[in-house]
Amino acid sequence: RQNGETKANPPGYRKHGDEHPRSTVTFKSAGFKLDTQYDRVRLSKGSNLKEYWSDFVLCKYRTRPDVDLSTVENVQQVKVVWTGDEWELHFVCKVEIDVSEAPGEKTVGVDLGINNFAALAYEDGHSELYPLNCLKQDDYYFSKRIARCDDSDSEQATRLNQKKSARRTHYFHTLSKHIVKRCVEEDVGTIVVGDLSGIREDDENDESKDWGRRGNLDLHSWAFDRFTKLLTYKAEMEGITVEEVSERDTSKSCSCCGRKRDANRVERGLYVCDECGTVANADVNGAENIRQKVSPSPATDGGDRSNGWLAQPSTFLFDKETGAFAPQERVTS
Numbered sequence: 001r002q003n004g005e006t007k008a009n010p011p012g013y014r015k016h017g018d019e020h021p022r023s024t025v026t027f028k029s030a031g032f033k034l035d036t037q038y039d040r041v042r043l044s045k046g047s048n049l050k051e052y053w054s055d056f057v058l059c060k061y062r063t064r065p066d067v068d069l070s071t072v073e074n075v076q077q078v079k080v081v082w083t084g085d086e087w088e089l090h091f092v093c094k095v096e097i098d099v100s101e102a103p104g105e106k107t108v109g110v111d112l113g114i115n116n117f118a119a120l121a122y123e124d125g126h127s128e129l130y131p132l133n134c135l136k137q138d139d140y141y142f143s144k145r146i147a148r149c150d151d152s153d154s155e156q157a158t159r160l161n162q163k164k165s166a167r168r169t170h171y172f173h174t175l176s177k178h179i180v181k182r183c184v185e186e187d188v189g190t191i192v193v194g195d196l197s198g199i200r201e202d203d204e205n206d207e208s209k210d211w212g213r214r215g216n217l218d219l220h221s222w223a224f225d226r227f228t229k230l231l232t233y234k235a236e237m238e239g240i241t242v243e244e245v246s247e248r249d250t251s252k253s254c255s256c257c258g259r260k261r262d263a264n265r266v267e268r269g270l271y272v273c274d275e276c277g278t279v280a281n282a283d284v285n286g287a288e289n290i291r292q293k294v295s296p297s298p299a300t301d302g303g304d305r306s307n308g309w310l311a312q313p314s315t316f317l318f319d320k321e322t323g324a325f326a327p328q329e330r331v332t333s
């Protein structure tokens with residue numbers, strides 16, 4: 001269990017030639033000494049790290065307000081994790097938690113992406129979108145302020161970067177919590193999430209998930225991995241299982257008739273099937289295909305599939321005033 005996240009910057013660890021290290025360094029019980037009285041942890045050098053670490057690294061940490069490490073009896077590991085913006089210390093410990101009964105047996109598909117951070121397709125056919133409005137505004141605001149700093153290594157720039165990162169973390173926590181709450185309300189027992197690592201490795205030419213070029217947000221794949229971890233953790237507490245499935249072909253196939261071809265049009269975010277006439281929001285179509293990988297029954301049985309039911313998802317936005325997600329029409333800030 002990841003029980004605490006703290007901010008710290010151990011010096012100098014970086015893989016050779018890796019501009020954006022994504023590594024995690026794990027310290028087992030013999031490799032760290034925790035001092036909860038002074039909020040410090042001493043990390044010993046490992047044999048593989050000799051070149052980069054001195055004998056030990058002393059880290060001062062700050063936990064989230066809801067985490068008190070001094071009450072945790074058995075910290076088993078300390079992981080030093082690069083989040084893309086900064087280093088975090090993760091204290092791994094065993095805790096007893098009350099896990100709820102699964103709210104129901106229904107499934108929901110989740111497609112993570114750049115335009116809509118998350119698109120959800122529920123079993124009964126309704127769907128939800130979570131655009132990146134708040135992250136985009138934050139990014140724009142902080143990028144402008146950081147650009148105005150004289151020196152990108154200055155203390156001011158570092159502080160702004162930390163603030164930007166903290167906002168992002170808050171957004172991920174809030175969104176994953178909100179999605180789990182929605183799943184409880186909808187009697188969902190299984191959340192099916194597209195596994196993005198498969199796409200990166202097998203399908204590099206598929207431009208539908210070209211992270212770098214789509215949108216101006218510097219949101220990398222690690223952000224989605226991180227979000228999936230948060231979602232999994234919060235869902236488990238409610239007795240909901242999170243299954244990761246390959247995203248292969250989920251953006252190319254029609255979720256109504258299963259027709260797969262590259263020529264199916266995606267226009268202004270809509271997926272149009274030339275076989276059955278389905279018009280769906282492209283991200284929702286992807287989410288429904290992801291859902292069907294675990295629960296193959298189509299979202300609705302019979303009826304008119306060409307009425308665009310997948311094309312009209314409800315949109316939820318992050319409301320800065322309340323700090324929570326709310327339906328678009330109720331968000332004012």
Ligand SMILES: [Zn+2]
Pocket residue numbers: 254255256257258259273274275276277278
């Ligand atoms: Zn179709």
